[in-house]
Amino acid sequence: MKRFDLRRRTDQLDPETQHEEISRILATQEFPWDINQALSFALFRTYAVPSIGHLLFETGEFTERVQKRYDDTGLILDAVLEHGMHSDRGRAGIRRMNQMHGSYKISDDDMRYVLSTFVVTPVRWIDDFGWRKLTRNEIIGSTNYYRTLGALMGIKQIPETFEAFEQFLDDYERDHFLFDEGARAVADSTLDLLCTFPPNNLAPAALIKRFSWAIMDDPLLDAFAYARPSPLVRRLARGALKARARLVRFYPVRTEPKFARDLPNIRSYPAGYEVEKLGTFPKTCPVKHTTGTVAPENTSS
Numbered sequence: 311m312k313r314f315d316l317r318r319r320t321d322q323l324d325p326e327t328q329h330e331e332i333s334r335i336l337a338t339q340e341f342p343w344d345i346n347q348a349l350s351f352a353l354f355r356t357y358a359v360p361s362i363g364h365l366l367f368e369t370g371e372f373t374e375r376v377q378k379r380y381d382d383t384g385l386i387l388d389a390v391l392e393h394g395m396h397s398d399r400g401r402a403g404i405r406r407m408n409q410m411h412g413s414y415k416i417s418d419d420d421m422r423y424v425l426s427t428f429v430v431t432p433v434r435w436i437d438d439f440g441w442r443k444l445t446r447n448e449i450i451g452s453t454n455y456y457r458t459l460g461a462l463m464g465i466k467q468i469p470e471t472f473e474a475f476e477q478f479l480d481d482y483e484r485d486h487f488l489f490d491e492g493a494r495a496v497a498d499s500t501l502d503l504l505c506t507f508p509p510n511n512l513a514p515a516a517l518i519k520r521f522s523w524a525i526m527d528d529p530l531l532d533a534f535a536y537a538r539p540s541p542l543v544r545r546l547a548r549g550a551l552k553a554r555a556r557l558v559r560f561y562p563v564r565t566e567p568k569f570a571r572d573l574p575n576i577r578s579y580p581a582g583y584e585v586e587k588l589g590t591f592p593k594t595c596p597v598k599h600t601t602g603t604v605a606p607e608n609t610s611s
Contacts, residue, residue, distance in 0.1 A: 332451030363493025
């Protein structure tokens with residue numbers, strides 16, 4: 311295969327009806343590393359909204375069992391991406407997400423915001439650090455993929471276009487990013503985990519954290535009370551990622567898909583796993599309920 315064959319393939323697919331195939335090609339062949347980084351960063355951003363970050367702190371999942379929680383999230387999304395949303399394994403993954411979310415009092419706006427990070431962050435990451443930019447057809451296809459997933463998760467008033475998702479995300483972060491001690495603990499725990507992933511584990515943890523802070527925007531840093539890196543450190547970090555992109559441009563095309571379970575970061579299930587047993591099974595919500603709306607469990611499957 312030639313270097314741009316996959317791009318030609320995705321641009322030949324219908325983003326309205328073949329968005330799953332477009333997303334699968336992008337995430338497992340064309341940009342597996344970039345999209346994995348971007349989705350991890352998307353989740354990290356959500357901690358800066360106190361109603362999300364503090365809830366995650368109260369559950370203890372991202373401070374006491376952060377490796378397992380990271381793995382479960384990746385593997386559940388993996389099942390949906392690999393097998394399709396309407397396959398048995400895909401529906402099992404969506405059912406698990408709905409069961410977990412349905413155990414807590416989560417507002418529709420927060421659910422919509424988390425979905426928006428999954429739509430917007432990969433596009434922005436690839437625009438900055440990918441070996442090529444996404445085409446319009448790919449952006450529409452990826453957006454439709456998450457719109458469909460969001461509908462199956464019971465999320466209401468889902469934005470209809472990528473631009474609408476962008477506007478919602480930017481407005482929501484401007485209005486809701488705020489420091490919270492519990493959210494900061496979740497962010498710290500996640501960065502500690504990042505330092506253990508290969509090849510990061512070969513470098514000092516302090517260096518990996520400084521690199522991570524250098525690619526964060528100021529509103530995100532401020533929400534966690536992280537010090538803003540100097541302009542020089544920012545240029546070095548971003549320059550390193552852009553240099554990687556220039557090298558990747560000359561790599562051979564990936565012909566075999568690379569899924570989350572193939573990553574060295576996933577370490578909780580060396581003997582295998584069942585999608586139905588991934589994630590948490592809380593009996594009651596660990597935090598006090600206030601007014602709001604619970605994202606309903608999908609029961610159509």
